[in-house]
Amino acid sequence: MSNSPFLKRPENLTPPKAQKRPKTITQLGFERIDDYAWLKDENWREVMSDPSKLDSDIRAYLEAENSYCTAAMEHSTQLQSEIFEEMKGRIKDDDSSIAAIDGPYAYSERYRPGDQYGLFVRHKADPKSRKISETEEILLDADKLASGYSFFNLGTVTHSPDHKLLAYSVDIAGSEKFKVFIRDLASGDLLSVLIENTTGGIVWGEDSQTLYWVERDDNQRPANVYRQNILKTDIAAKLIYSETDPGFFVGVGKSDANNFIEISTHNHTTSEVWLIDAADGQAAPICAAARRNDIEYELHEHGDYFYIRTNQDEATDFKVMRCLKTKTDPKYWEDVIAHKPGTLILGLDSYAAHLVRLERFNALPRIIIRNMQTHEEHSISFDEQAYALGLLGSYEYDTPWLRFSYSSPTTPRQTFDYHMSSTERVLLKTSEVPSGHNPADYTTQRLSITARDGQNVPVTLIYKSGLEKNGKAPLLLYGYGSYGITIPASFRTSILSLIDRGFVYAIAHIRGGMAKGYDWYDKGKLETKQATFDDYVDVGNGLCALGYSSRGRLVGHGGSAGGLLMGAAANQDPDLFAGIIAAVPFVDVLNTMSDDSLPLTPPEWPEWGNPLTDIEAYKRIASYSPYENVTPRNYPAMLIIAGLTDPRVTYWEPAKWTAKLRDNQTTTAPILLKTNMDAGHQGESGRYDSLKETAFEYAFALNVVGLA
Numbered sequence: 001m002s003n004s005p006f007l008k009r010p011e012n013l014t015p016p017k018a019q020k021r022p023k024t025i026t027q028l029g030f031e032r033i034d035d036y037a038w039l040k041d042e043n044w045r046e047v048m049s050d051p052s053k054l055d056s057d058i059r060a061y062l063e064a065e066n067s068y069c070t071a072a073m074e075h076s077t078q079l080q081s082e083i084f085e086e087m088k089g090r091i092k093d094d095d096s097s098i099a100a101i102d103g104p105y106a107y108s109e110r111y112r113p114g115d116q117y118g119l120f121v122r123h124k125a126d127p128k129s130r131k132i133s134e135t136e137e138i139l140l141d142a143d144k145l146a147s148g149y150s151f152f153n154l155g156t157v158t159h160s161p162d163h164k165l166l167a168y169s170v171d172i173a174g175s176e177k178f179k180v181f182i183r184d185l186a187s188g189d190l191l192s193v194l195i196e197n198t199t200g201g202i203v204w205g206e207d208s209q210t211l212y213w214v215e216r217d218d219n220q221r222p223a224n225v226y227r228q229n230i231l232k233t234d235i236a237a238k239l240i241y242s243e244t245d246p247g248f249f250v251g252v253g254k255s256d257a258n259n260f261i262e263i264s265t266h267n268h269t270t271s272e273v274w275l276i277d278a279a280d281g282q283a284a285p286i287c288a289a290a291r292r293n294d295i296e297y298e299l300h301e302h303g304d305y306f307y308i309r310t311n312q313d314e315a316t317d318f319k320v321m322r323c324l325k326t327k328t329d330p331k332y333w334e335d336v337i338a339h340k341p342g343t344l345i346l347g348l349d350s351y352a353a354h355l356v357r358l359e360r361f362n363a364l365p366r367i368i369i370r371n372m373q374t375h376e377e378h379s380i381s382f383d384e385q386a387y388a389l390g391l392l393g394s395y396e397y398d399t400p401w402l403r404f405s406y407s408s409p410t411t412p413r414q415t416f417d418y419h420m421s422s423t424e425r426v427l428l429k430t431s432e433v434p435s436g437h438n439p440a441d442y443t444t445q446r447l448s449i450t451a452r453d454g455q456n457v458p459v460t461l462i463y464k465s466g467l468e469k470n471g472k473a474p475l476l477l478y479g480y481g482s483y484g485i486t487i488p489a490s491f492r493t494s495i496l497s498l499i500d501r502g503f504v505y506a507i508a509h510i511r512g513g514m515a516k517g518y519d520w521y522d523k524g525k526l527e528t529k530q531a532t533f534d535d536y537v538d539v540g541n542g543l544c545a546l547g548y549s550s551r552g553r554l555v556g557h558g559g560s561a562g563g564l565l566m567g568a569a570a571n572q573d574p575d576l577f578a579g580i581i582a583a584v585p586f587v588d589v590l591n592t593m594s595d596d597s598l599p600l601t602p603p604e605w606p607e608w609g610n611p612l613t614d615i616e617a618y619k620r621i622a623s624y625s626p627y628e629n630v631t632p633r634n635y636p637a638m639l640i641i642a643g644l645t646d647p648r649v650t651y652w653e654p655a656k657w658t659a660k661l662r663d664n665q666t667t668t669a670p671i672l673l674k675t676n677m678d679a680g681h682q683g684e685s686g687r688y689d690s691l692k693e694t695a696f697e698y699a700f701a702l703n704v705v706g707l708a
Contacts, residue, residue, distance in 0.1 A: 567626025
């Protein structure tokens with residue numbers, strides 16, 4: 001008998017059955033058989049750029065799965081439409097961002113009713129009085145750019161320091177390979193500069209002519225930094241940095257005071273920064289501090305110094321050091337803000353008179369302001385049990401004003417300007433929920449669940465006020481638990497469609513994230529990765545024991561590495577769940593980490609281990625990899641989402657997993673695979689189209705708990 005009702009599902013549907021074409025793989029003395037390895041197209045690189053090149057057998061299988069998924073969910077079409085309209089009704093149709101002043105202009109984004117991508121605009125401004133003209137100049141119409149494309153992703157949009165040119169990057173395949181365009185803002189014409197195959201990031205030199213970007217290599221990895229004087233079209237782009245270690249990714253940015261172009265190269269545990277004089281379009285990069293294994297650092301210029309966020313000297317949760325700009329070797333670094341175990345320094349921003357840091361303690365963030373003359377510090381305080389903060393940055397360096405965002409599961413996003421000297425706090429905007437929202441209708445709660453090894457795992461909950469904790473409510477349990485990523489306790493209008501229908505929404509802040517500091521991350525990776533999966537299952541069972549739900553009433557939800565979490569949890573305790581939603585799930589871990597040609601594999605060995613050379617890593621990954629551990633059992637209903645051009649979690653991982661799950665399913669609970677044939681890792685693009693995918697997922701969740 002199925003442990004998921006999946007009510008109203010047509011009984012006459014026959015799911016696709018993928019062919020088994022056994023492939024024997026021998027590795028480090030181990031042998032395994034992969035029945036579905038053929039679903040990986042040998043020409044996957046070409047498919048990333050041109051989906052029409054997909055092998056016909058593979059395409060036929062994916063399209064058959066899509067047809068089955070659509071048919072299985074057809075009865076919920078009206079529900080999907082209702083949820084979509086609800087979510088759309090919570091978005092302000094003609095919304096706009098708060099303008100940010102940069103010299104003579106204030107820049108912002110604005111949506112017209114119906115816009116998916118919006119307009120980028122500016123107004124004339126007086127930087128002294130901070131008065132902004134009402135006359136608007138449209139710089140870029142992103143909806144016009146997107147017209148005619150089935151997928152559209154606008155990367156970076158950035159104006160030159162002299163405000164005469166606009167550079168922007170576009171991906172129309174979902175493969176995260178961006179083209180860069182430069183527009184003359186006076187004439188509106190595009191410059192005839194061809195910049196392709198980039199990561200999407202763009203940085204201007206201070207001369208307003210030199211452009212810096214990162215190019216992807218043949219394996220889709222960000223590896224090479226180029227620059228070009230885009231006004232001298234007779235001079236080709238010049239390669240100024242090339243990363244030779246396939247385990248390192250490369251990025252390019254600009255320092256806080258705009259004096260340096262920064263090339264950052266890093267994996268998950270080690271970093272290195274190269275500096276270029278931003279005013280000199282011919283300057284060579286200079287290494288600030290050579291990479292050292294397991295040492296991370298970043299630079300923030302202030303006056304004659306660089307302030308350095310680093311984990312050097314076993315500062316697990318990071319500390320702040322400084323050095324003269326002319327003496328960046330680590331032997332010259334000196335402590336400024338000491339390491340405090342359990343208090344994780346997440347980031348720094350420097351201003352002319354202040355240093356701002358974002359910290360997290362016991363799963364809650366806080367902002368600390370440091371006066372650089374007196375060295376006195378104060379924090380910006382908040383009262384709710386769970387909330388999210390964000391430093392929004394500024395074009396201005398010599399300013400006393402800090403801009404930040406605040407939200408909680410019940411409080412819509414608020415944007416503040418904060419005077420760092422007087423402590424005046426100015427509310428600039430509260431995100432509007434046009435269809436209405438009363439925070440008192442909902443309850444936010446932060447609690448801890450004790451895991452099987454005695455560790456206390458933080459959990460954020462939101463539910464309708466007055467909930468009876470009698471175990472009858474369904475509960476959606478969201479989790480991630482990798483790379484140190486911590487899911488913020490922020491406001492999400494979409495989840496209200498579940499909560500208003502009786503769901504409890506929970507976020508499990510499990511090991512592998514940094515909710516309780518960097519050590520919380522270390523305890524959920526490599527040799528201790530199993531703790532991530534155990535925490536999630538234990539949180540689910542713990543919430544049931546407290547009456548928030550009951551076994552068989554939970555819906556698991558996670559994406560990417562959170563999809564790995566879903567697969568591992570389903571293998572460990574399938575009866576806990578009524579259903580599982582796994583978006584672009586990283587479930588074929590052993591095979592992917594054994595293929596060093598894939599974009600993310602070498603950079604991710606510090607996270608998972610290298611099963612090509614390390615027997616212990618092989619055995620460990622093989623012990624939890626969801627695909628390797630599928631066996632005949634009562635799996636819950638599953639909705640699995642994939643993207644054909646996804647360079648992060650390649651489409652064949654969820655496809656192979658689906659085929660193996662269905663072959664081993666011992667109940668009637670359906671296993672559904674939906675592949676976006678024109679999209680990648682982020683799914684559907686556009687502020688409205690993306691909601692349709694969410695509505696589809698939530699309709700599935702409501703189905704499996706019998707509320708549809």
